[in-house]
Amino acid sequence: MMHYSKEQLLQLNSRFRANLINSCTGYKSSNLLATKSPNGTSNLAIFNSVVHIGSNPPMLGFILRPLTVKRNTYENFKSSGYFTVNQIPSNIIKKAHETSAKYEEDISEFAKSHLTEEFMEGFQAPFVKESHIKMACRYLSEYEIKENGCLLIIGEILDIYLPKDIVNEDGWVHLDKVDTTAIIGLDGYALPKILDRFSYARPDQESHSIYHGT
């Protein structure tokens, strides 16, 4: 067993520390966020920090790094009010990763990454055609994390698009059936396979598998 103390962590080379700390919190969600700028340019960027915030009303959140440089995704959803969240399947991980390159705001990462832009029922922001699970979202609010200047962005989920046959009868979604990936750190992509689902845990009762039905 290896031990990094606080003092050792702070003395590490910054890239080593970034890789280590980004890995240690566990697997991250793997999504592409898409927006449209006021002048009509589409923007596409990979985010590994999308999290569940609430179901009623449906909300998600993600962490945005400090606004010390221009962030096109942020500028776009602040001006339009809208963005989309598109899960990354295993067959587009390389293209999705390439959206993290810092392009100027008048360049569309859809074109640069060779991912396909798709519009749904008049929603302002584009979706990613290659994604199997996608959501239309409305910007709600932001909270500044004072410790380092990052922002927690909260969005309302307005629409969900996904294949019917991956939604279980109780609403749970078989992400593995559409090869949704998970991320380690800043640049590692993994493909999860389901092990099991367990019943709601109650004191002094053993949980049982509900993967094949309750």
Added chain:
Amino acid sequence: MMHYSKEQLLQLNSRFRANLINSCTGYKSSNLLATKSPNGTSNLAIFNSVVHIGSNPPMLGFILRPLTVKRNTYENFKSSGYFTVNQIPSNIIKKAHETSAKYEEDISEFAKSHLTEEFMEGFQAPFVKESHIKMACRYLSEYEIKENGCLLIIGEILDIYLPKDIVNEDGWVHLDKVDTTAIIGLDGYALPKILDRFSYARPDQESHSIYHGT
């Protein structure tokens, strides 16, 4: 392709909606948080919302549901200032899931779940012996998400313990070598396998694999 509109989402049965919305944001991290109460009782609870906040200083965050009921984990780290984060490997998913049962504050979920409590170098909160990657953390602050009363808790990472042979030469961690799991929704457990790692993305340059070295 199936479409749930905002109106349809709000009309769904609440359990169906909770499963659906909790699944759609993608895979979640899989961790056990451990604390010790002022009277010395250990507490252990599964969290699927631990996220990376920053590397310098090292910080993580997690979402806590509204404080409308007593939450032992929260009370404990607020009074002691400390907690531990322990990744969940595939061989303890059922035990880890059972820590989500609502036990009274004088009951240790370590005993109820048959997971093993371990103390390190005088740190106040217990660790989970069965975990391969574990962190000692200090409570820093909390941000209330006004939209639904959830809290984003921010913790400083003080110590990291993990096997030496899973840390890459650049600090990236092979979570798959210690069978770290990922979570779908509230109750589904998955085991990811690495597909690839890609080089830092730069405009108009194709990323290449760095999984076997740069």
